[in-house]
Amino acid sequence: MSFPILIAYIGLYVGTYYLSPTGPGSEHRDGDSGRIPPLAIVLTLLGPEIIQKTFAVTTAMSKTESPCFGFGWLAYSLSLLSSVTSSSGDVMPKPECDVQVLDMKTGNRRSNKEFAVARLLRGLETRSVPPSIDDKFDQDSEVVVEILQPTGISSASTSLRNLLQSGSLMTAILQFCLAGAFWFYYGDLSPLLLLSISILLIEATASLPVWTAQKNASFTHRSRNSAYALMRDTDSPPSRIYIIQPSSTASTNDASMTTHHATSTNASNPCVSPIILIAGAFLSQALLYTQLSDNAAIAMLIIMFCGTISNLAIVAMPRVPQVDGVKLGSVGVMKGEGSVVEVLKDVEARFEGYGDVLLKQCFPEMIEKWEGGTEKQRMGEMD
Template identity: 85%
Template sequence: MSNIDLEKVLPSTNPRTSNIKMSFPILIAYIGLYVGTYYLGPTGPGSEHRDGDSGRIPPLAIVLTLLGPELIQKTFAITTVISKTESPCFGFGWLACSLSLLSSVTSGSGDLMREPECDVKVLDMKTGKRRSNKDFAVAKLLRDLEFRSVPPSVDGSFDQGSEVVVEILQPTGIPSSSASFRNLLQSGSLMTAILQFCLAGAFWFFYADLSPLLLLSISILLIEATASLPVWTAQKHASFTRNNWNGAYALMRNTDSPPSRIYIIQPSSTASTKTEGMTTHHDTPSNASNPCISPVILIAGAFLNQALLYTQLSDNAACVMLLIMFVGTISNIAIVAVPRVPQVDGVKLGSVGVIKGEGSVVEVLKDVEAAFEGYGDVLLKQCFPEMIGKWGAEVEKVKMGEMD
C-alpha cells in the first residue's frame, strides 16, 4: 500500500490563478457598490421606494451583520478542510467576520479557526507518535465518525457492550483540485444561494425594487473572494502538517480515561498511481498572511460600505434582506452542527472493517494485530499501557500452544 498521507498530498496551486480568483470578484463587487450607491442615493431610482417608510427596520440589518462571526469562522474551518463543495453562506455576522479576519491577518497571529468542543488525539500508526489536535475541523470529523452507526462485524452481530471498538477507514478516492458538477449540485451552500436569489428576484418582480438583488450579488462576490484567500489553505496545511507523518493515523477523544472508540484512517490504495504533479506544502499562516493584507482590506471595506447602504433601504427591502440573511445563517448552522458523511478534503471515508467483541481490550487488540500487523501493538502501548502485562501473557500462551 502506498505510504501517502491523504491530508498532506494536495495539488500545487498557481499564485497567479489564486490572485485572479480573488481579484476578479472584488473588482466586480466594487463596481456593484458603485451602482448600488447610485441606485439607493437620494436622487437614485431606489429612493422612491422609501417614501412614507418609518426607517426603523434597515438599521436592524446593520446590527445583525455584526452578530455571530464565530459561526462563519467555524463554517470556514469545516469547508476548508473537510468539504470542497460547501462554502459559507451569506448571513448574519459577515461584517464582523471580515473585520476579525483583517485583524488576524495584519497582526500575523494566524488565529483564524475556532476552538473545538473536544480535544482529539492523533496517533501515527507507523511510529507510535501522538499529539493532541485542537483544530475545529478535526474534531468535527471525529464527531461525524462517532455519530454514524458502527457497521456490523463480519458475523452480522452488533455488540454495544464491547469495551473498545476499532474501525479501519480508507478514502474512497484521492483529493482533487476541483469538485465534480454532480457534487456541486448536491451542495447545500449552492441550494441556499439559489433560494436567496429567488427571494431577491421575487421581490424585484413584485415591487420593482432592485436593491436586495444587488446587495445579495455583492455579498456573494465578496464571500467568493474571501473563500479564495490563500490564508485558508495555509491554515489547513498548518493544521495537518505540523508533524511530518506518513501512512495511517488514528483519531480518538483525548481524555484521561482510555478511549472506547478508535478510528484508524489508512492512506488511499490508489494514491500511488495518481499523485504525480502533486506537492506537499508546509506553509504556515504567517508566511501566507502578508499577500492577503490588501485583498482583506478591500473585502472588509466592501462589507462596511455595503452595511452603510442598508440605511438607504426601504422597510420592505430591509425585511427581505433580513429574511435572506436568516436563510443563510440557518444554512451555516447546518454546516457546522448537522452530522455529515465523514470525509477529508472532499474525499469520503469508507469503512474497511470493524473490530470489537465481548472479550477484554487485549482480545480486541489481538484481533487488530492479526488483521493489520503493527496496529494492535501501537494502540496497546499508546492507549492502553496498563494492559502491556496481559498482552505479554497472551503472547506467551499463543507461543506455548504453537509448541504443543
C-alpha cells in the same frame, strides 16, 4: 479573486447612487418609520463564529460549497483581517472536542489543536460503524477499533450533480428568487443589488490564499507515510479508536506536498490588501442599509435569515469522512463481547504492530494480562 472585488465595488457605486436621496430608490422610503433598517446593520455584527466554522468546513471538505450570505458578515470580515495581520495568522476556529493523535509507527502521542482533525473524528463517530464479522453491536464491546484507508475517490468533485446538490447553491438561488420577487412586486431593486454585492464579496473571501495555507498545515501532511490513530482525549481509556492508514500514493506525493505547503503557508501576507477591500465593502454596504425602505429592510432580513439557517446546517450536518479531499473507506472493524485484550489481539493478528502500540499507549494497565495470554498461547503451540 480581484475580479469579484472589482465588480462588487462597481455594484457599491451603483447602489450608492440608487439609494441616495436623489436616486431612484428614494421614492420607496416615503412615509416609512426608518426603524427597521438599523436592525439589518446590527445583525451583520452578530454570529461571526458561524461563518468562521462554515468556512472551516467548506474549504477543507467541499469545492461545491461556500458560506451563504447571512448574519455576521461585517463582523467576520473585520475579525478575518485581524487574524491575518496578527502574528499567528490562524483563521481556523478552535477544535470542537479534545482529540488524541497517535502515530502508529513511532508510538508518539499528542493532543490535537486543529479544527479539521476534531471534525474528522466527529464525522467518524456520527456515521454508522460497519458491522463486524460476527455482526455484533458496539454496545457489546468494551472497545471498538476501526481501520480506514483513503479510497481514491474524491469527496470534493465539482460535477454538475454535486453542484445541483450543493446547499450553498440552493440557498443562493432561493435568496435571488426572494430578491427578484420583491423587485417584481415593489419595483425596488435595492435587495437584489445588495445581495449580488454580498455574493461577490463572499466568493472573493472564499478564494483567498489563506484558506489553502491553513488547509495544507493539516496534521495529515506530517503523517502521510505512516498510519495514525484518532480517539477522544479523556481521563478514561478510549472506547472508540480510528486508525487511518496512509494512501498508497503518499510517498510519491510527499515531496510535492511539502513544497506546496511551504509556498502556501507564506501566502497569507498577500491576503491583507484583498481583506481590507472586502471588509471595507461590507462596511460600505452596511451603511447603505440605512437608506433602505422598511419593506426592503424586511426583505433583506428574510434573505439573511435563510442564509444563516443554511450556514448552521452546513456546520451541523455530518459529512463523509475524508483526508486530503479523498473519502475514507473501512477495511476492518474489531469489536465483540470479549475483553479489551482480546480485541487488541484481533487487531494485532490482522494488522501487525497496531495492537501492540495501542496496548502500550492507551491501555498500559492491560500489559500483564496481554503478556500472560501470549505466554499461554505459546505454550499451547509447543504442546
